[in-house]
Amino acid sequence: MAKYQEQGQLLEPYLENIICPVMAGVRKKALELREAADQTLETIKDLCILVYTLVIVCGCKAVSRFFPHDVSDLELAVSLLDKCHISPSLSSLAHETAGMMETKCVLVLWLSVLVLIPFDILLVDTSLTNRCHEKEEVPPLVQRILKISREYLCSAGTLRRAAGLSISSLLARPDMEKAFG
Numbered sequence: 001m002a003k004y005q006e007q008g009q010l011l012e013p014y015l016e017n018i019i020c021p022v023m024a025g026v027r028k029k030a031l032e033l034r035e036a037a038d039q040t041l042e043t044i045k046d047l048c049i050l051v052y053t054l055v056i057v058c059g060c061k062a063v064s065r066f067f068p069h070d071v072s073d074l075e076l077a078v079s080l081l082d083k084c085h086i087s088p089s090l091s092s093l094a095h096e097t098a099g100m101m102e103t104k105c106v107l108v109l110w111l112s113v114l115v116l117i118p119f120d121i122l123l124v125d126t127s128l129t130n131r132c133h134e135k136e137e138v139p140p141l142v143q144r145i146l147k148i149s150r151e152y153l154c155s156a157g158t159l160r161r162a163a164g165l166s167i168s169s170l171l172a173r174p175d176m177e178k179a180f181g
Contacts, residue, residue, distance in 0.1 A: 008058040015058060019066040022047050023110070027068055030080045041083065045099035052102035055158060060109055060165065067113045074114045074124055078144055081107040085148050105159040108152060111145060112166040120175045138179045145170055 004011050011018075026047050033040045055063045084104050115121075122128060125141040138146075145166065152163035170176065 004057050016066050045103045048103040048106040049099050051106045064113050067110050071117050077110050108162040108166050112169045115170040
């Protein structure tokens, strides 16, 4: 990949063939994460490192076009990001383990695509299925996304850009005007 660093456009015709299977693997492993958490998270980290490398070489926009964008993936990505966010992967010196920053960056970038779903987030948030929710309140799923993304705004580089993109995409939704307006 290093030889493409200066000319990422050379990889762009092949991005779909590279990213779609890798992100399908991330999605599949995220669904499996409920059983074997540690090993599955390591596999997800490895896949995300590959995607992150492509993000660095080709840019966020070029890569994120090929991320999965099913409505059901929104809660899946948020819960996976939650697991990475609270994962005991920090050492006593508060350095992240190898691949964790890349994983968080790819997941936040994936969220920036998923929050663009054309449905009201109130309809997607399964935590609201048994509760009555006011239209003017911020849905719990949105609160989780904002909480994590705001913390990543303090990071440097690509993770901060991805967090800013995720927050701006989320807050630009028409249904967020009611909650924050």
